Amino acid sequence: MKTYFIRRLLLVLPTMIGITLLVFTVTRFAPGGPMDAMLQAAAAGGDDEKSGSGNKSETLSTDDKEELEEEYGYDKNILHAYGQWLGVLPKETWITKKEFGKESVDKEMNTNKHVRLVLKGTDRVAEVKINREEGTEVSLQSFSYSDSTGGDPAADGWSIRIESPEDRTARWARREKQAAEKCPEKYAFRAVAYQTKFTGLVQGNLGRSQQYGDTVISMIIARIPIALYFGLLSTLIIYGTCIPLGVMKAITHRSWFDNLSSIMIFIGYAIPGYALGALLVVFLGAQMGWFPIFGLTSEGFDDMSVFGKLMDLAHHTVLPIICYVISGFAFLTMLMKNNLMDNLSSDYVRTAMSKGVTFRKAVIGHAFRNSFIPIATGLGGLISLFVGGSMLIERVFDIQGFGMLQFQSVMDKDIPVIMGTLTISAFLMLLGNILSDLIVAMVDPRIKFN
Incomplete structure (x- = not known):
């Protein structure tokens, strides 16, 4: 009898994973998710402003949309996002972004090879440098604090990645469900600094209500x-x-x-x-x-x-x-x-x-x-x-x-x-x-x- 109950207890974990993964997948594809809700709220606010002052209706900016995607895992595939919700995969936090300049889209130019970031959640300024010679791929050269505090950002848990214009255009196409050729913006290279931590169900964190903001x-x-x-x-x-x-x-x-x-x-x-x-x-x-x-x-x-x-x-x-x-x-x-x-x-x-x-x-x-x-x-x-x-x-x-x-x-x-x-x-x-x-x-x- 003891073996039977031990076996039943062990089956709880895969059953829970199956239930939560199924519902997580359904909520991922169901209309009216957090992205749709925020877009509708922004559109409604823009319509009110338009009717009241005659201004043009406003919607969420690209940065706001990307922030929502990163918050709810819409920038990742389903299994990766589910792993982050579960708390077995790390989630990027304190994300700080800055472009190298619009002219950096032209790969033949050698300017704007560094950018200064005020790291989110801190008062530290980090400097990001890239290698971008003519005819070569862009790569990270260095990432260090540029203020008097000194130190190594990696030792403080910070990481850096460089997003290319092609990456950003592909992300826009996935979000808007349109062909990449229809992207209205001409993106530049962008430095993205972030920290990673495990925060999910395993750690006792079920997230925050998107409606009320409470945990x-x-x-x-x-x-x-x-x-x-x-x-x-x-x-x-x-x-x-x-x-x-x-x-x-x-x-x-x-x-x-x-x-x-x-x-x-x-x-x-x-x-x-x-x-x-x-x-x-x-x-x-x-x-x-x-x-x-x-x-x-x-x-x-x-x-x-x-x-x-x-x-x-x-x-x-x-x-x-x-x-x-x-x-x-x-x-x-x-x-x-x-x-x-x-x-x-x-x-x-x-x-x-x-x-x-x-x-x-x-x-x-x-x-x-x-x-x-x-x-x-x-x-x-x-x-x-x-x-x-x-x-x-x-x-x-x-x-x-x-x-x-x-x-x-x-x-x-x-x-x-x-x-x-x-x-x-x-x-x-x-x-x-x-x-x-x-x-x-x-x-x-x-x-x-x-």
């Missing part, structure tokens, strides 16, 4: 308490109610209590949680005024007493929690009832009762444990409470939970947040499946994983 980790951590609150509360209500209810329905099969409770739970199962939420908001919230219609707390919540905070939180929780638990009642209740009825009709329960065991003891001591085994298979999934929640229910009640974060990231096409939330959700789902197998093995000693 993805901080945004996720801020939503986890809400996900845990509703997840734990709904789990306690569902399991604490459905298991005893399923036992009662199995014992009183075909009685008025069994029939009436079946009708009620199946009506609840047939109503989607978000649809029920909309009805509750309209009738019990807006028309009757019994409950708040949005949010999780009232204004001035921080100024309330401890008891006042608890009452206010409970008041805001009633309607959302009803929507959370309504669909789970039918499945778990009927699963418990049917399993218990099957075990009560089994030979081992009849034998126990024929030997003088009371019906109550036969139910609790014999049939219940075996009936609980199928339910135990889903207990491992409870670990996803950390990132649980329903985006539709949270949207109806305007609750800023984890589900709402996922919904907003998809609507805003916020790729770093999409990748971050997906990674954590997928990992907890895989871990939950392993825990489910472990729980089943603990509950049922007949199960052996070999």
Whole structure:
């Protein structure tokens, strides 16, 4: 059994790589990415300026576009960019660029063979020199600090590369998806100084939201308490109610209590949680005024007493929690009832009762444990409470939970947040499946994983 679980744990890594790589590839080619969003925002700003002052519409400059490409890895192929997001390939940072001069496009000229760079993030000035004799290829001659600080840039982690006009034209063609001959600019040779570092998922860095500028980790951590609150509360209500209810329905099969409770739970199962939420908001919230219609707390919540905070939180929780638990009642209740009825009709329960065991003891001591085994298979999934929640229910009640974060990231096409939330959700789902197998093995000693 130990070998089985070790093998399952080892499979988590390649499975995670497969999931994240697939989604990373989809977001790479899906329209409306960060480049498109920034271009649309710039175009909208230019249109507003044009309508207000009569000036010509403006768009992002070439340098701005290249900076966005380098930030999100669009200047690299998919596998290289994915490796940078994963943190197993280095990423260029503090990129500083400067051209040698427009006349340096003409390879027959011998001028402008050096340029001075103010290195980004520092107050140091570096001088870059190139070899460019007539009829020869351009190559780097030296790269050194030219101010009084002295020192070796390479020792401080700086590297340098020289971009040719052909390289820059090819990059423009890839970005604009046009032929290189249509490039409107005549580029010059350019010095690019940069540092490299490993910063990605392996290092605990999921990037920054392109919509809000906050780190993805901080945004996720801020939503986890809400996900845990509703997840734990709904789990306690569902399991604490459905298991005893399923036992009662199995014992009183075909009685008025069994029939009436079946009708009620199946009506609840047939109503989607978000649809029920909309009805509750309209009738019990807006028309009757019994409950708040949005949010999780009232204004001035921080100024309330401890008891006042608890009452206010409970008041805001009633309607959302009803929507959370309504669909789970039918499945778990009927699963418990049917399993218990099957075990009560089994030979081992009849034998126990024929030997003088009371019906109550036969139910609790014999049939219940075996009936609980199928339910135990889903207990491992409870670990996803950390990132649980329903985006539709949270949207109806305007609750800023984890589900709402996922919904907003998809609507805003916020790729770093999409990748971050997906990674954590997928990992907890895989871990939950392993825990489910472990729980089943603990509950049922007949199960052996070999």
